[in-house]
Amino acid sequence: MIYFDNASTTAVNGEVAELMYDGLKNMFANPSSLHGLGFKSEQAITAARGQVAAAMGVEAKNLYFTSGGTEANNTAVIGTALAYKNRGMRVVTSVTEHPSVADSFRHLEELGFDVVYLPVDSGGHISLEMLENAVDKQTTLVSLMCVNNETGAMHDIAHIYKTIKLKNPDCKLHTDCVQAFGKHILPTADLISVSSHKIHGPKGVGALYIGQGVRVNNLHFGGGQEKGLRPGTENLTGVIGFGRAAELACADLTKKAEKVGAVKAKLLEITSLLEDVYVNGADDSPYILNLSFKGVRGEVLLHALEAEGIYVATGSACSSKLQKKQKIVDLLEEGRGESAVRFSFCADNTAEEAEKAVEVLLKTVPRLREFQPR
Ligand SMILES: Cc1ncc(COP(=O)(O)O)c(C=O)c1O
Known part of the structure; x- marks a missing residue:
């Protein structure tokens, strides 16, 4: 099997899986319980x-x-805009x-917020000048992703x-x-989202960094965990599992990027060997390569590759269940989305x-x- 769908999710690291199994068997107490077993669970979360x-x-x-x-x-x-x-x-x-950000902004629009959607160029980048014009004294929040999940185009977050x-x-x-963590050094920002299952950790766990003094309203109500x-x-x-996966993923970032870069470069050779193959988006992150094969529907190619044991995606797995799918690739170059296939890598490739x-x-x-x- 050749697994080139790592932007959708990654295989859980063996050591991480064992650690989790051990935790499941031996550490079941509620971290909020006042007895010693609960304290042990709480300590594991702190670690x-x-x-x-x-x-x-x-x-x-x-x-x-x-x-x-x-x-x-x-x-x-939503929490920051409301705060x-x-x-x-x-x-x-x-x-x-990503839809989890885009739909949050749509929800804010419904609540009466004035939302500015910055366009991108054919590489998938916004214009800094447009950003500067969009931010005024009443602007409380800007949200821009670091690495695009469909094309690998990167926003210059530091700038x-x-x-x-x-x-x-x-x-x-x-x-x-989410697509930058464990692959690139994270930039400075007031709020940063990451996810475990993109870095060989388990699914259903992620984290939000909130800078000192930044206010965020909670969207859930209950027992006060995670400071409410x-x-x-x-x-x-x-x-x-996430803790250990994060440690493992963030070691040797440069070495891993070089290895993955060689995988991407090899695959890119297809653009000079076959006619009418186009690269979608800027060649920023070595971890994602989005190609359009003119005259072939992406989904048909996906299944043809699957028959040969090669696993890829036609776009974001997260939006494949949405009613009205919008391919990012179509925003960069009209008509390319239909024939787009995403190859996404990890250091094991x-x-x-x-x-x-x-x-x-x-x-x-x-x-x-x-x-x-x-
Ligand atoms: C850029 C980006 N943001 C957010 C998410 C959502 O993360 P999760 O699957 O952990 O909810 C994904 C998942 O594909 C993603 O690629």
Whole structure:
């Protein structure tokens, strides 16, 4: 099997799985219980919070566990906008954000917020000038993702942060780092979302970093866990796994990026071996390559590759269940989305796997093109 769908999710690391199994068997007490067993569970959460925070380069006291990247994004966008709504009702994002951010902004629109959606160029980048114009004194929040999940295009968050703060020091910047964490050094921002299952950790757990002094309204109500921001009995086993996965993922970032870069470069060779193959979005992150094979529907190619043991995606797995799917690729270049296929990598992938994929594409794409009207 060749698994090139790591942006959808990753295989759980063996050591992480064992740690979780041990936790499931031996550490079942509620972390809020006042007895010694409960204290042991609470200690495990504290340790994991330290591991994830260290991997993100932030302080543990500012990190809140959530049920994943989606909840971290919902809380960051809606919770922050609501917390500052007396200061201003203008918020800014881009047209290429993940549905968990995009739909949060749509919800804010329904609540009466003035939402600015910044367009992107064919590489998937916003214009800093447009951003500067969009941020005024009433703007309380900007949310821009670090690495795009469909194309791998990266926003220059460091520059964006400076631009926003120069225009309005009170405006907060949130960045969805779900596809950046464990792959790139995380940028400075007021709020940062990450998810465990993209870094060989378990599904259903993520975290939100909230900078010192930044106010965020809680969207859930209950027992006061996670300082009331995310009440509910903690996903103890998930958090334990996330902690170790974060440690492992964030070691040797440069070495892993080089290895993955070689896999991507090998696969990119297909663009010079086959006619009418286009790269969608800027070639920013080595972890994602989005290609359109003209004349072949992405979904048809996906299944043809699957028959050869190669697993890819046609876009974001998170939006494949949405009624009205909008492909980010179509926003960059009209008409490319239909034939788009996303290859996404992890450090376990090899250049040999990419070579094999090129071989399969060379025989499969021309065959499929014969059967599909151009
Ligand atoms: C950029 C981005 N943000 C957020 C999410 C949602 O994360 P989760 O699946 O943990 O809810 C994803 C998942 O695909 C993603 O790629």
